Amino acid sequence: MGGFFGTISQSACKTDLFYGTDYNSHLGTRRGGMATLHNGVFNRSIHNLENSYFRTRFESQLDKFEGNSGIGVISDTDPQPIFLHSHLGKYAIVTVARINNIEALERELIGKGCHFTELSSGQINQTELIALLISQGKNFVEGIENVYNKIEGSCSMLILTEQGIIAARDKYGRTPILIGRKEEAFAATSEPCSFPNLGYEPHYDVGPGEIVLLTPEKMTQLRAPNQKMKVCSFLWVYYGYPVSVYEGVNVDEVRWESGVRMAQKDDVDADFVSGIPDSGIGMALGYAEGKKIPYRRAIVKYTPTWPRSFTPANQAVRDLVARMKLIPNRQLLKGKRVVFCDDSIVRGTQLRDNVNILYQYGAKEVHMRIACPPIMHSCPYLGFSASKSSLELIARRIIKELEGNDSVDLDKYATTDSEQYNKLVDCIRRKLNITTLRFNTVEDLVASIGLSKECVCTHCYDGTGND
Numbered sequence: 001m002g003g004f005f006g007t008i009s010q011s012a013c014k015t016d017l018f019y020g021t022d023y024n025s026h027l028g029t030r031r032g033g034m035a036t037l038h039n040g041v042f043n044r045s046i047h048n049l050e051n052s053y054f055r056t057r058f059e060s061q062l063d064k065f066e067g068n069s070g071i072g073v074i075s076d077t078d079p080q081p082i083f084l085h086s087h088l089g090k091y092a093i094v095t096v097a098r099i100n101n102i103e104a105l106e107r108e109l110i111g112k113g114c115h116f117t118e119l120s121s122g123q124i125n126q127t128e129l130i131a132l133l134i135s136q137g138k139n140f141v142e143g144i145e146n147v148y149n150k151i152e153g154s155c156s157m158l159i160l161t162e163q164g165i166i167a168a169r170d171k172y173g174r175t176p177i178l179i180g181r182k183e184e185a186f187a188a189t190s191e192p193c194s195f196p197n198l199g200y201e202p203h204y205d206v207g208p209g210e211i212v213l214l215t216p217e218k219m220t221q222l223r224a225p226n227q228k229m230k231v232c233s234f235l236w237v238y239y240g241y242p243v244s245v246y247e248g249v250n251v252d253e254v255r256w257e258s259g260v261r262m263a264q265k266d267d268v269d270a271d272f273v274s275g276i277p278d279s280g281i282g283m284a285l286g287y288a289e290g291k292k293i294p295y296r297r298a299i300v301k302y303t304p305t306w307p308r309s310f311t312p313a314n315q316a317v318r319d320l321v322a323r324m325k326l327i328p329n330r331q332l333l334k335g336k337r338v339v340f341c342d343d344s345i346v347r348g349t350q351l352r353d354n355v356n357i358l359y360q361y362g363a364k365e366v367h368m369r370i371a372c373p374p375i376m377h378s379c380p381y382l383g384f385s386a387s388k389s390s391l392e393l394i395a396r397r398i399i400k401e402l403e404g405n406d407s408v409d410l411d412k413y414a415t416t417d418s419e420q421y422n423k424l425v426d427c428i429r430r431k432l433n434i435t436t437l438r439f440n441t442v443e444d445l446v447a448s449i450g451l452s453k454e455c456v457c458t459h460c461y462d463g464t465g466n467d
Contacts, residue, residue, distance in 0.1 A: 001175070001239060001382050002096045003027035003190035006071035006158040006165045010184040010216045014065040016198050020187060021072030022054050023194035027096075027239060028074035032057060035081040035092040037160055038067030042092055046079045068216070069165060071158045076383050078125040081160070086135040088143065089161060093134075095127045096175050096190060097155035098383045102126055105133070105150060112136075130155060141222050144168045144211055154381045158188055164215040166222070172230040173208030174381050174457060176246045179219060186214040193241040205247060230457040232382055236449055237372045238279050238343040249450055252282040258371055258440055258448040259286025259341060266291065268339065268367050268436055276342040276354070277301035277326065283371045284341035291339075298332045299340070299358070301325050326354060334362035337435075343371045345428065345439075348394035352432045365435040373439050373461040374424065376414050381457065398427045414462045416441045 003024030007016045017034060025032075032054040033046040043064055047057035054074060073080045073094035081092040099105070106116070106124050114132050116124055130147055137143025140159065147155055148171040156175045159166040167188040169177045180187040180200030187200050195202060206212060207225025231247060232239075240251035259282070266287075272294040275284030278301065288295035302325050338358070345351055351368070358366050374395040390396045391406065399413055400406045402423065412420040429437035442461050446453050458464055 001027050002074055002076040004071065004073040004094045004096060004156075004158050005187065005189040005191075005194055006069075006094075006160065006167070006214070007185060007187040008069040008165050008214050008216055009186075011068060012066070013068050013070050013185075014062050016185070016187065017065065017070040017072050018055075018058060018062055020189060020194040020198055021074065023241075024072075024074045024189065024191045025049075025054050026241060027190060028076040030077065031075045031079050032073065033075065033080045033094070034058060034065060034070060034072040035083070035094075035160060036065040036067035036070035037092070037162065040090075040162065042083055042090070042160075043067070044081055044083065044092070046081075049074070069160060071160045071165065073158075078123075078127060080127045082125065082127045082131050084128075084131045084135060088135060088137075088140060091131075092160040093127060093131050093157055095130055095155055095157045097126060097130060097151070097157070097170075098153040098381060099126050099129065099151045099155070100380055101152040102129060105129055109133070130157065134159075140166055141211055145223070148209060152380075156190070164213050166211060166213055167206055168211040168223075169206040169208060169225075171209040171226055172228060172381075172457075173226075174230055174232050176231065176235070177206040178202065178246075179204040179206060179212070179214070181219075184216050186216065186219060188212075188214060191241060191244055192246075193244045196243075202245070229455045230381075231451070231455060233445060233449060233456045233458050234344075234372070234379075234382075234460070237445070242278075242282060247451060247455075254448045254450075255279070255282030255371060256286035256289070258445060259283035259288075259369075260290035261286075261444045261448060262369055262438065262440055263287040263290030266369070266438065269337065270339045270365070270367060271336045272296040272298070272332075273339040273341065274298035274332075276340055279343040280341040280371070283343075283369070284339075287339065287341055287369060293339075296332050297329065298336075298338055298363075299326055299328050299354075302327055328358055328361040330361045333358060335364050336362075337365040337367070338363055339367045339369055341369045341371065344375060345370055345394060345432075346375055347392055348428065348432055355433055359433070366433075367436045368429075368432075368434045368438075370437070370439045372445055373414070373416075373442050373458075374421075374428070375460050376410050377460050377463050379460050381459070394428060394431070395424060398424060398431070402427065410463065414442075416443075 005020035134143030181203035210225035211223035236254040242252035275281035
């Protein structure tokens with residue numbers, strides 16, 4: 001997915017920029033980058049984060065980032081920020097984007113005489129492509145609208161210019177941009193958890209397709225928001241940090257509410273409930289409240305060297321990290337019937353390994369409760385872990401086993417309590433060696449978020465949420 005942070009102030013911005021960008025670290029795995037503007041000159045650094053953390057890569061370089069305005073990014077795609085000098089002037093840009101028609105756009109731009117300089121592993125850098133699309137416009141607003149109209153996927157961006165920082169949210173608002181304010185400074189970020197410790201107060205939620213310009217003194221709207229919104233529901237399920245608020249809805253409140261709703265419909269008998277760290281904890285606390293059973297920490301995360309922000313891009317290493325960072329509590333598990341709450345089941349490999357370890361440590365029964373419905377579709381809008389080939393998803397693999405092929409009506413498997421849905425859930429349960437398994441429903445997830453279904457993208461569960 002990825003996240004960004006930008007700030008503009010009357011004074012030096014490097015400290016806010018550094019820590020603000022770092023607060024987006026849980027959103028990306030591949031690269032981090034920062035750029036500042038000082039006396040008309042851009043300063044930039046980009047580092048690989050696959051084997052390290054953002055802070056360790058950039059802390060020793062902070063002195064080079066002179067200036068009162070800057071942008072930073074934690075990227076799941078190509079190296080960023082990108083610099084460009086065009087008829088719009090000099091600017092730097094960072095994006096949170098997924099472009100599905102990048103090859104067609106590449107051919108179109110080359111046919112117009114454009115050229116690409118930022119190559120990564122022989123591939124076009126999608127942020128540079130977005131910058132070239134912007135430069136086709138007569139001004140930044142027209143150029144950004146060109147991006148909205150041309151790309152298939154999604155794109156939110158920050159643009160650092162000599163006039164200020166432009167923040168533009170994806171036309172359907174699939175990813176958020178929040179504006180923070182403090183004395184003589186503004187900031188824009190994907191993650192509002194970056195605001196409190198830097199002294200910013202939440203000021204404004206940028207709307208779908210809206211474009212704003214930030215200066216140290218004020219925020220100016222350059223383009224009004226679109227009426228239609230499809231914000232990603234997975235923000236509240238997994239990606240969002242517990243203290244963060246998107247569209248006025250707090251992440252941890254949603255997780256707690258979804259746990260309460262599931263517990264009130266659940267007839268399982270258990271000794272206690274436990275959350276799979278980190279994103280399963282809020283749901284587990286709500287489940288304990290709704291079920292009126294104790295919450296215990298039967299599995300904990302070893303935070304000194306395995307923070308959530310360290311998520312290697314390599315899948316084999318990712319599986320190893322997932323196993324190594326979670327430590328079961330043998331004394332609590334021995335002979336107990338335990339309900340475990342987790343955010344999602346994507347491939348199932350990590351959960352299968354964790355469940356086997358729980359039995360080895362003495363658990364009598366392992367009941368899994370999942371915060372979202374079975375993931376049935378790869379995501380065409382965001383680059384998160386479910387956005388791989390559909391046949392990497394455990395639900396789709398099992399459907400193929402049941403049907404003999406993958407060309408089936410998935411709606412019947414996505415419909416809660418249908419014969420096919422119940423068969424799918426039971427097959428997942430048996431494959432993962434779980435005593436009982438239940439998923440949250442689309443209806444309860446949307447109700448827990450509190451926005452209308454029309455405003456929330458649930459494509460990965462039910463195939464809806466497209467343009």
